[in-house]
Structure formats: C-alpha cells, structure tokens
Amino acid sequence: MKTENQKAWFFVLPVLLLVAFNALIPMMTVVNYSVQETFGDNVFFWEGLNWFQQILRSERFHAALGRQFMFTGLILIIEIPLGIAIALSMPRKGFWVPVCLVLMALPMLIPWNVVGAMWNIFTLPDIGLLGYFLNHVLGISYDMTQDPVAAWITIVTMDVWHWTSLVVLLSYAGLVSIPDAYYQAAKIDGASNWSVFRFIQLPKMKTVLTIAILLRFMDSFNIYTEPFVLTGGGPGNSTTLLSIDLVKIALGQFDLGPAAAMSLIYFAITLLVSWLFYTLMTKDDLN
C-alpha cells in the first residue's frame, strides 16, 4: 500500500495564509458589503442581489464602463503598434543599445501621481510648456479643464508616454532572441521586409506581445491615479473612468453596498476579458 504523507501541507500553508490575508479575506468583506445595506454602527440589512441589479441597470455605470473601454481601446491601439515600431527601429548591438534601453525605461520609473501632476502642469494653458505653446504660439485653443476632447487627448497621450516603453522593452526582448539564421534564410528565400516582419518577427514576438497586451489591458482598465491627478474625472464626467467613479461612490457618497457590487462586477469584467484574450492567443500552442 502507498504510504501517504501529509507533511507537504506545511509547505503550502504559508502561501495559503498569505493569499488569504491579502486577497481572499478582503475580497470576502467586499462580497459581504455587496449583499447588504448599512447606515453605520455596524448594523446591516440583507439586500440580496439588489445592488448588482441596480449597478447593472444604472446609466451612470454604463457610461463609465463605455469610457473605460474607449480609454483602454485607444491606448492599446496606439501603444502596441507604436511599441513594436520603436522596438524594430532600435539597434540590436553596439554602444546605443544600453542608451536606448535606459531612455526607454525612464518614464516607467516615475511614480504614477507624479506623472499625473507633471502632465497637469505641462498642459496648463497659461504656464504649462505645452499648453502655453499650443494656445499662445500656435493659437490652438487647448484647455483640458474646459474641453472634454482636450482632456481625452491629454490622458491618452499621458498614458502613451508613460507605458509605451513597456511594450517596447518586451517586444525588443522578443526581437533580440531571434537567431541570425532566420534573417539569413529569409534573405536567401527572397522574402520582402514585410514578409520578414509578418512571418518571422511577429510570430517570434507573439508570446511577449500577449503578455504586453495583457499587462497593458489590466493596468489601463484599472487605471486610477494618473487621470485622478490630471483631470479628476472632468470636465464634467467626461474622463470619469470606472475606478474614479467607484471611488466617488464608495468614499464620496459612502454607498458601500453599491460600491461593493460595482467592484465585483468591475473585477469580473477584467478577469473575463483577460481570460478570453489569453485563451484565444494561446489556443494554437496547445496542440
């Protein structure tokens, strides 16, 4: 008979405790709030799935979700091709490689609220370098505190500035791992530059690009600090993304029940999209 040894559980236990305390228990308190109503003093009333129904039917939530998808969609459409293009044009060897890599990494080292503050000042119409230049030198009316379009252009540009480097670095890592023989063989086969990109570089970058898109999706979908510091969700509600709206409901209005229900829906959407994307991208690799 096979002897069973239960000691292995002791190795799993620390992880279990860690995950319990930093994820499971906090998450369960949110679940707890999402099905109850409270007026303080630790008094709770059972609400069932009411809050979920309310959030899913609320136009405010639909609008915020729409803005969120638009923001994430826009930055992905810009950052992924731009990141690949920059990675392709970076040198493969020589003196400039470390210079390029460090320059690329710089924006990512800046704390998020600092990025928001930087871009806020940078685009102010009266004193900001860019804002002043656009308004007073070029004569283009540009004020993100007044104009929703300007506000959107600013937050998207800021995110592109902050995070394209991540795509660049990941793509670059994928590119430099391609052996020279592939390029030599393509040359001998008479492949065009486009074919080299389409049939060698892109397939070899597929894994890192999947990770890049996934990271950028999750990060941008959950983005809070930068737009909060930059626009605070305004003008009006035009840049109120999901996370900003969530904080308004939870901490501004102190509606803990609806806020909890909304966080769970928010989490479910992030998880679902990530899972769908990852499954689609890796389904070929399985067989």
Add this chain to the structure above:
Amino acid sequence: MAKITLSKLRHSYYPNPSQPSDYALKEIDLDWNDGGAYALLGPSGCGKSTLLNIISGLLVPSEGKILFDGQDVTELTPDKRNIAQVFQFPVIYDTMTVYDNLAFPLRNRGRDEEIVRERVMAIAEMLEVTDMLDHKAAGLSPDNKQKISMGRGLVREDVNVVMFDEPLTVIDPHLKWKLRSKLKELHQRVKATMIYVTHDQTEALTFADQVVVMQLGEIVQIGTPVELFERPAHTFVGHFIGSPGMNVMPCDLSGGQALFAGHPVALEGPVRGNANGTTEIGIRPEFVSLAESGLPATVTKVSDVGRHIVVECSVDGHKVSAVIEGDAPSKGDAVHLNFRQDQTRLYVDGWLATEPEGTS
C-alpha cells in the same frame, strides 16, 4: 547550376587588418565544379562558415572575387545569386503550413501557383513529407523541421548551389544517419552543386566526392576521402581524419635517412627539396604492426574498440599508436614496432615532403 570559382579570396572581420592572424580567411583559390558534392571540413573557428557565408552572399569578402560560371557575383545579394542554404538550426516559418513553407521561396519570386504546386509536390515526395503538407510547421520534430529547411533550398529548380552549414547538429544520432543518406540520394537526383560544412569527419567522408579540409583560415588539402586518408598533405589532415589520427613523431634527417629516437626509419620514397625546418614522420596507426624485431617500445594503453584493438606505445617518451587485430599485448609489455614502408612519410614544417618510390 553553375561552376563556382573563388579567386584570391581573403576576409577579415577587422576594419584594418594588418597581420595574417587578423584574417579569418587567408588567400583562398578554389573551383567548385558544377554538380559536385563537396564537404568543407575543419575544426570550429577554422573559417569554414565564413567561407560559406561569402559564397552565399551574406558576407562580402575583404578582398578577392567570387565567380558563378565566370560571372562576378562578389557584390550581389543572396537572393540575386540564386543559391540555397540550410542552417545549423532548422529555420522554418512557424505560422505557415509545411506546404506554404516549401512554397515560400517560389512565391517570393512571383511564380505561378501551378508551378509552385508542381515543385512543392515533387520536393515533398523526395523528402517523404507529403503526408504532413497540411500540418503547421511549428509542431514538427527537429529532423522533419530540418527536412523542410532543406526542401526550401531544393524547391527552386535553378539554384546555383545548395549549401549546408552543419545541418545535422541538432538531430538525434539515429536520425542523422537517415538524413545523411537522404541527402546523398537527393544529390544524385537533383544534381545540384552541394557544399556541406561540418567538423564531423564521418559526415564529410560519407557525403562528399571531394573534401576540402581547412585549418586556421587556410585550405590544407582537397581530395577524395580515400586520398585524405591515405596521403594526408599536412599533419593536420592526418590528425583530424582517422580515428585514432595519424602518428606524428619528430625525427632527424641525415643524408636522406630519417632517424626517429635514434633508429633509422625507411621512408616511402625520396625527400623533395632541401627539407629545412621541423621534420616529422607521419604514419597511420593502421600501418604500424607489432613484430619480433624492430623499434623497441613499451605498451602504455590497450583499448578494444570492437572491430580492432588500439595499442598505444611509448618510444623514448613519444606516443605511437598501432591498430592491430588478434592477440593484444598487455600494458607494460616490451614490444617491437614495424612501420609499413610505403605508408611512412616525412613532413617538413607540417607539409608532406616525400614522394612515393618510382614517381620521380
């Protein structure tokens, strides 16, 4: 298909080469005949891959010319030269099917889909990959991937030369043999000039009609496998080809007589020129035998390698190996060695300096 001529070819990876050691290739003059099966054999770093890349056009030589059928192609890019190359690691286009992989070089050159189909089917049949044409190339085993890379080289019917850069490195030993005979068979069927680069003597000797042996950026000998084995033009060839390699022992020359460890050794024939420099005797272990009388030696090691026995002896501190059959002496025995005269040669500064009796 074409005759390839390399004329006064030199190459250096340094921008301003000044001394001979700066050159990866030192003055190569060589003709590859149309339809020949050649092997380029040498140790790692001897310049064989450099030479190959110069022929394929991936590298432009520092000096000299490459001619295809008398036409100067030195400055032409690889796709203009119409050559094919198979690399050490199989290069396949992961996202394409096997069929599309094989069709790729033809489609890039704008051939009709009908001709593409005909060629791909013919090549697939030769390589025995017809049943996997619809498969994604990414899922193939390494040997099949390498077959597809070879197929991409052979699919163009008008290639001037097909070059193989150590193509069996990543293949399992039992499949190596199969692919090697496949290659030989392919050469006979398509009759294209083929150049096979390797550091493995078995691969070179089984594939090629003519073997070019290189060392330190120089060609030391060109010949058939038999010639390389029987009359190495340089002690390096003697060492490098054969297992164990040729015995090379220092000797003195006095009055046309070679003296090894104080004993006179009869050479195959007269010594050419005045023989100034380091003189050495070269004889393959296959032609050394143990006898009742002869050169006194002590046995230092006996290895039974299956078909025969390799006896390593020491003569005055110099190692001499003999390949024998039958009863082997044991370690420490005192024996006498006999050298077969017509296989005993003299090398001066590494180069062969004797001629067989009767040729001069």
